[in-house]
Amino acid sequence: MTVPILKNYVQGKWFEGRGGLVDIASAVTGETVAKTSSAGVDFKGVLDYARHVGGPALRKLTFHERAYILKDLAKAITDKKEDLYKLSTETGATRKDGWIDIEGGAGTLYSMSSKGRRELPDDVILIDGAPETISREGTFVGQHVYTSRHGVAVLIDAFNFPVWGMLEKLSTALLAGMPAIVKPATQTAYLTEAAVRIMIETGRLPEGALQLVVGSVGDLFDHLIGQDVVSFTGSASTALKLKSHPRVLSEGVRFIAEQDSLNASILGPDAGPDTPEFDLFIKEVVREMTVKAGQKCTAIRRAFVPAALMDAAEAALKARLSKITIGDPALEDARMGALVSAAQCKDVREKIRELAGEARIVHGDIEDVEVIGARAKKDAFISPVLLRCDDPWGAKKVHEVEAFGPVSTLMPYRDLDDAIALADRGEGSLVMSVFTYDGDIARQVVLGAGAFHGRIIVINRDCAKESTGHGSPLPVLVHGGPGRAGGGEELGGVRGVKHYMQRTALQGSPDVISKIVRSWTRGAKTDAGAPHPFRLKFGELELGKTIETAPRTITLEDIEHFAHFTGDTFYAHMDEAAAKANPFFPGRVAHGYLILSFAAGLFVDPAPGPVLANYGLDDLRFLTPVSPGDSIKVRLTAKSKKKRNDDYGEVRWDVSVTNQKGEPVASYDLLTMNAI
Secondary structure, eight states: OOOOBOEEEETTEEEEOOSOOEEEEOTTTOOEEEEEOOTTOOHHHHHHHIIIIIHHHHHTSOHHHHHHHHHHHHHHHHHTHHHHHHHHHTTTOOHHHHHHHHHHHHHHHHHHHHHHHHHSOSSSOEEEEEEEEOSSSSSSEEEEEEEEOSSOEEEEOOSSOTTHHHHHHHHHHHHTTOOEEEEOOGGGHHHHHHHHHHHHHTSOSOTTSEEEOOSOOTTGGGGOOTTOEEEEESOHHHHHHHHTOHHHHHHTOEEEEEOOOOOEEEEOTTOOTTSHHHHHHHHHHHHHHHGGGGOOTTOOOEEEEEGGGHHHHHHHHHHHHTTOOBBOTTSTTOSBOOOSOHHHHHHHHHHHHHHTTTSEEEEOOSSOOOOBSTTOOGGGOOOOEEEEOSOTTTOSGGGTOOOOSSEEEEEEESSHHHHHHHHHTTSOBSOEEEEOSOHHHHHHHHHHHGGGBSOEEEEOTTTTTTOOOTTOOOTTSEEEOSGGGOSOEEESTHHHHHTTEEEEEEEEOHHHHHHHHTSOOTTSOOBOOSSOGGGSOTTTOOTTBEEEOOOEEOOHHHHHHHHHHHSOOOHHHHOHHHHHHSTTOSSSOOOHHHHHHHHHHHHOOOSSSSEEEEEEEEEEEEOSOOOTTOEEEEEEEEEEEEEOSSSEEEEEEEEEEEETTSOEEEEEEEEEEEEO
16 A cells, blocks of 8 residues: 655645655554655745735735634534544544544634634724723823734644644634644644645635645744744643744744643542542543543643542542553544554653652553554553552652653642642643532632643532533633643633734824724714714714714603612612712612613614614613703714624614713613614
8 A cells, every 4th residue: 555645735835845754653553654754845935925925815804704714614624524533543543532633623613713703803903902091181092902913823733633733723823814834743744734635625715824844844943033923732842942942032933832731630628439529530530541542731640639538549540440441443442542653652651660760550551551453553552550659749750750641640638738739739730620519629729729720620510511521621711821831822712812913002093093993982083963873774884973862851750660660679769868878879869770771762763774683781880870850961973893794783882871061971882783
């Protein structure tokens, strides 16, 4: 059988490396499944192509247009998932392992697409916070914004998740408007290359938006500039080497790292052997040891239990681990597959021997393993290994050495403060978990350990059924961690997108700022002329279109009628003496929701028209009490627009309610759905 030669996708073409081919072996059989090389690639040309072709093309697209591209890429990956599953088996991954990587990767694209369309504007500038008034008369304001960086996102991925690892970075970079160069780990590059081919073949990616390097990065780092971003997943030693590159330092290249992580799990002091939390803890530790054969940056490496429960926890873990069947991941009976390579398996064995100098192996055999399946050669297989360290404070390596395989160390703690201190000895992790049914215990852990862990998951009987588990990063939550874990953050919804954008503080007049950000800013010019803004379709409505209403006097009869009609007879509206005793009110006052209702009555045009529905209110504040006899009036101004589909779009209106003295009574954003 002819062994395929992987190709680089650079400067708009598939390019086969010119010599220096490297063999990639199947984790299962040890046979060569692909060859790869990047020899002959013009890395300066690759960067220039991304900057001058891919970057401008992406930056012309709005966030929404980029989000729809992500959706189409996700669908393409999903449609071809079976082809990817077949290749994934050769990496040592079971079907379940592959699901996390392949369909989990597509799910990340779908999630980020949805986030982009719901939370980002249909524009190329992202507003960061409210305007800042920095002058007495309001003619000079400040506004923070994000714009796309004019560089390249260099995405360097680890071997363990060749699809998801790429797509978690790619989804945020593309949504931010930044072209990407993907550099997968050589051991599993054939799976990444297959996924990239699927995405390129959709025709949805702008030219130069995505390039792939399968092999060495050559002199690529020598040509980085300050607008570029490097996003890296791998070992701490490689991360240090890359971020210490002279060009990275001299140009101030933004560097995001996700690296070694000695993640911890704590069994709460309330979680005895007769509790659901104890059983959940045992199940989760074993799952994290065996999914992807423990080759997960989020796997549980250190498991802490109350000292009195050490024997019970050890027995329960061993009983569950003994049921794990190891072998050819293509077989349904195999619960755990191989490590990615024989070299990786050798490294894990060496690390276990280091750990065994401070702990003893209580389950597993690092020298031999029973595997099922005629194809399976033992070179890359190892049994799950559980170690026990009874003196975690006297030990050092258990808090420093990561065996990147199906390995975990069980350790005791004296009390909760001791458990927290031990977890923090890992000096930074991507995730820690706590199994407790006591919210106060969970709070104490967060206060003591939050600074050392990028994510903390609390699992108990109430949430276990729907919990995503200790080791599952989610697109909507930050994935990263401090200290040893690299200090970077990936994903986290829009937070992840901002890594590939530049925040800039704008200053100018409200009119100029409004034009720049395409959102009306208070103090900017308005148009209060006919027609009523509710008569204008979404496409006809200009930002700044305003209606200023006539005043309406609010009487005591209005207040009492509203109170009895709604049932809101709070004393501030009904009892003069009690209201005066309240430090906020001069006496009886109108309900806040009465003010909102009367305000709507002042500005609403009741006839059928382009306004289809009231979608809600944001940032509502009641600012000045309204007493009987006061009058209110409203200024309603079209603030921003966001198209939802071909039939309607969302309009955000700035609403200001003032009294007869011109004092602000209420302020909020009104959201409506308007016909296109």
